[in-house]
Amino acid sequence: MKKRILIIEDEKVLRETLEDYLREDGFDVKIAMDGEIGMNLIKEEEFDLIVLDIILPKKDGFKILEEVKEDEKRKNIPVIILTNLESVEDIQKAFERGVTNYLVKSDHSLIEVSEKIKKILKI
Structure with missing residues (x-):
């Protein structure tokens, strides 16, 4: 059975590129372009892993992370955060809320993101 991944990302090009790459890597991928849609999908469906941006329309990634970890x-x-925010404060805030991994977009290729996902899911 394919592992299900939810990508919550508002940047269209990154969202679609990551979705295509992960599908080619054998994952079942769902996407959400804002935090509200993402949270609704989390409540309605089962996922093995969530890739989450922090800066999102309607509901930010920190709020989503809090809601997931309180459920x-x-x-x-x-939950892997994939964001442009690289301040120590943001990273610390994410780990305090229970994030599994924090990746800065400019520092990681799609291959590296996929490898991190596989490692977390033990594939």
């Missing part, structure tokens, strides 16, 4: 049914879903 008994979903709190163990690994």
Whole structure:
């Protein structure tokens, strides 16, 4: 059975490129272009991992991360933050809220993101 990944990302090119790349790598991928749609999908469906941007329309990534980690049914879903924010404060805030991994977009290729996902999912 394919592992299901939800990508919550508002940058269209990155969202679609990452989606295509992960599908080619054998994952079942769903996408959301804003935080509200993403949170609705999290509540309605089952995912093995979430890739989450912080700066999103309607609901930011920190709020989504908090809601996921406060939900008994979903709190163990690994969450990777993939963002442009690279301040120590943002990184610390994410780990305090239970993020599994924090990746700065400009520092990681799609191959590296996919490898991190596989490592977390033990593939």
